[in-house]
Amino acid sequence: MGISENLKNTESRVAPRRHINMNALLKGAEGAEFPGAIRNISETGCLFRSDAGGPLIPGRRYSLRIEGLEIRVVCAAWSEDGHAGLELAEPLHPSVVENLVRAALLALAANARADRERGREPLADLPPLSRRRRGSLL
Numbered sequence: 001m002g003i004s005e006n007l008k009n010t011e012s013r014v015a016p017r018r019h020i021n022m023n024a025l026l027k028g029a030e031g032a033e034f035p036g037a038i039r040n041i042s043e044t045g046c047l048f049r050s051d052a053g054g055p056l057i058p059g060r061r062y063s064l065r066i067e068g069l070e071i072r073v074v075c076a077a078w079s080e081d082g083h084a085g086l087e088l089a090e091p092l093h094p095s096v097v098e099n100l101v102r103a104a105l106l107a108l109a110a111n112a113r114a115d116r117e118r119g120r121e122p123l124a125d126l127p128p129l130s131r132r133r134r135g136s137l138l
Contacts, residue, residue, distance in 0.1 A: 015042035018097060020104045024048065025065045026056070026074075026086075038066055041100060043091045045077070048084045056084040066100065 017040040026034040026048060036050030048056075048064075056062070056079040064071040064086065073089035 015044045015091075017042045017047070018101045020101055021108070022066055022100065022104045024067075026050065026053075027063045027065070029061065034062075038100075039083075041092075041097055043088075043094055043097055045085060045087045046074075048086050049082055050084075051082050055079045061089075062086070067103065069096070069100070 034053035
């Protein structure tokens with residue numbers, strides 16, 4: 001099942017996902033590093049995106065470092081086309097998830113402000129809405 005398919009009717013989540021775009025680093029037990037970003041997060045898991053380091057192996061355990069937070073054990077539930085679903089061994093407290101989402105939104109706002117100060121229109125490099133994939137945020 002591809003990541004672009006609508007999973008709303010085919011699975012039930014333990015915790016709702018929150019959209020986020022935050023740099024992260026995933027490390028394998030053998031020392032391999034996968035720099036990337038967290039695209040969504042919940043108390044029990046997250047969507048990780050990386051174009052470096054090769055595919056993640058479902059069932060294998062990794063450690064995950066997000067800005068200001070290190071999660072010692074995550075398990076790759078699936079991996080496809082540079083995306084991976086990660087399951088957390090220990091759930092995050094809801095306030096931790098909320099703080100991560102808030103930090104990502106504040107960083108986005110700061111970047112937009114900096115773009116305006118430099119005379120660039122925020123998000124000007126995005127394609128028109130009609131050219132974006134249906135159902136995607138960007």
